[in-house]
Amino acid sequence: MSFTSTVAVPQLEPAGSVPARPPKPSLPNRIARRLSGLVVQVIALAIMAMWLVPSFGLAAASLRTSADNSSSGWWTVFSRPAQLTLDNYKSLLANETILRSLWNTVLITVPSTLLVVAIGAMAAYALAWLDFPGRDLLFILVVALIVVPVQVAIIPDAKLFNALGIYGSVSAVIAFHVAFGLPFAIFLLRNFFAGIPKDLLEAARIDGGSEFTIFRRVILPIGWPAVASLAIFQFLWVWNDLLVALVFATSDNAPITYALREQMRAFSSNIDVIGPGAFVSMIVPLFVFFAFQRYFVQGVLAGSVK
């Protein structure tokens, strides 16, 4: 049963085994191989360093006072570890704007994720297992919506939310995230649900189960890996969003990305807030990344078309 028709489902594991070498290469050949093997290791280490240094720099900068940060580079922590301090984080915990925006991020992200998963799963079930005219066409239309840029909808949606009196509120941000999360959610879940063996559903139907029972007792338990991947993907998508928040939220209802963006107007003088703030905003995504690596990778890769 294929997870998604878009891409194969790779995992963060060594890809296959190293191919067996042809038998007994000559000595110069073996030396050449060893050398090129060494070169490859060195290149790989250099690449890893290039990928780690920027994040490490942010972490180190967030642990230094703004005076230190403006007078010297973060790498001086190696020669003077004494300059490391938790002061920035302490004042961050006393910073009401940042705390409120972090709470807003949670208030926006959790409902957006739950709603997309719930509404998406129900629609996906209908498109996979209920018979009605125009079903395939409808599915194709939904797939077409996956790549639609939000820019082609934000102005009318802003007007609509304004007319409804929710413009600037958390609900407006949630509504927009749900709308633009659904096409991909439906696509991902429908493909997974459609792969569930028909016998299981038939058996449940013959036992007299209603469609809701089948959905709850058969589809969701079997389809939970796809649901988990989708939930993680959607969660990160919303957690990391800046554009939707900028357009639809007022600063009182704004998530952490918005609040930090405000601080960035004066980057170097606010680095003592921006550095730790950015780091705190990364903790949740990074936790998700390490804790649910497999689902995370599946979700992100399958969602690549978005």
Added chain:
Amino acid sequence: MQGRASDRLRDGRLIVLLFLGPAMVVLLALVAYPIVNTVWLSLFSSDGSQFVGLGNYNEMFTAPDTRRAILNNTIWVIVAPAVVTSIGLVCAVLTERVRLGTAFKAVLFMPMAISFLAAGVTFRLVYDENPERGVLNAVVVGAHDAFAPPSVYYGMSSRPESDLSAVDGAFLTPEVNAGTPVLIPLVGLPFERLPSDARPASAVPARGLTGTVWLDFLRGGGGTAGVIDPTETGLPGVRVSAIKEGEVIATTTTDANGRFAFPQLSSGGYRIRLDEANFTPPFAGATWLGPTLVTPSIIVAYIWIWAGFAMVLIAAGLASIPREALEAARIDGAGEWQVFRHVTVPLVRPVLIVVLVTMMINVLKIFDLVLVLAPDSSQDEANVIALEMYRVSFGGDLNFGLGSALGVLLFLLVLPAMLFNIRRLRREHT
């Protein structure tokens, strides 16, 4: 009996409606209808009061800001997907041969988890212009200085009343005669840059062409300009050339007291030159987020974020290549590069195309990273379509007409990708 069948049919329809209804209502109200509405709004003036036909589209392709945004997005689409895919391919091949391949993958993939905002903050620090603070400029300056060390005396100048002339960064005296010590006073060196081996300046006994280069300035002021006052310091290590008829005859270096001597030049007139190399200013690194480099710099940050994604996708494609194909090529005597070029790449081509198309859609919509990474002073130069759409619609102007036109442009640009997705879907379902 018939009644029950139509009941069941009605029940069936009701169930479809219950399952599908919420999604359809949301999609129609907040996605589908707004698209149509945006097309409509794009034909009207900024507040929607006046029909302007294609006026906004005309403005979009002629106004400097929007043209710049479209041009930049074109650069993005041409460069970023190709580079991300290439790096992804190289790294995917590396993961198969590297010890700790799993860690390697995790490190490269991790940036996918964080927001563009956090990545933007991260790279603001990397790109800090001051080499004392920004790690990239620190590395660049360090590498540069290793090959071309900065000189000690940069920024120094002659006294306005002196007869030294500044030529191409060097200082040149008028013609002087051997036998008379030449006094070359310079000013403008902060005391903390004075070399530690510098000693009080002193004149040289005249034996041939000789002279003194010194800092003609006293701590706390005082002293006489052009005269070696008792505590004034010589400038050691200055490269001095003697020039006759435009040709360099001899070159030497000043000692700790700032003295130089050309004993071999015993008579005649010469001009003395303090070489340019003494005064080259230190290399300050590049202004990564300044007007000229801002777009390439943001693209590099983008590559940092997405290369891991390309790598994981391509690695999955590589894993599905039959080992026999590679073995056969190796046994036939193909080198590793030939195997890569003629066997591996053609076999993963479908995956490479998926990655490229995905990156193109993604890059067309690039917004957050540009907004966060480009300082306000170079935002115009870094502008892209999605950012310009936000700026004209919500950044103060509230020009919903032009904003809608830009939205429609983005929509049209992703249409080919939409068709690509649908075609792929249909192929897989038949």
